[in-house]
Amino acid sequence: IVKKPGNIYYLYKRESGQQYFSIISPKEWGTSCPHDFLGAYKLQHDLSWTPYEDIEKQDAKIGMMDKLLSQSVALPPCTEPNFQGLTH
Numbered sequence: 001i002v003k004k005p006g007n008i009y010y011l012y013k014r015e016s017g018q019q020y021f022s023i024i025s026p027k028e029w030g031t032s033c034p035h036d037f038l039g040a041y042k043l044q045h046d047l048s049w050t051p052y053e054d055i056e057k058q059d060a061k062i063g064m065m066d067k068l069l070s071q072s073v074a075l076p077p078c079t080e081p082n083f084q085g086l087t088h
Contacts, residue, residue, distance in 0.1 A: 005045040008052065011038040 003009065009021040012035040019038065026037045040052035050058045 003043050005043050005047065008040055008042050008055075010040050012036060013038055 003021070007023070008025075009023060010025050011019060011021055012033075013019050014035050021041075025040070026033055041049040042052070042055045042058075044050055044058070044062075
């Protein structure tokens with residue numbers, strides 16, 4: 001399975017101790033879930049994982065950063081020498 005940023009994945013643990021991600025939620029498995037459910041995570045676009053309970057807060061942070069980065073800001077005039085036009 002190719003993991004896609006923005007999707008939610010469900011972490012399970014096999015009897016052997018091996019952990020794995022699935023696209024199938026515990027609700028979809030119902031009572032036939034073959035392994036222990038450990039948690040749900042969202043794969044972020046920077047390929048980090050956010051626990052399900054923190055998704056709303058993390059998405060708000062990312063939205064704020066996107067908003068700040070998309071605003072054009074006028075920089076104050078430079079008062080320091082910039083050495084433009086000098087040749088060697």
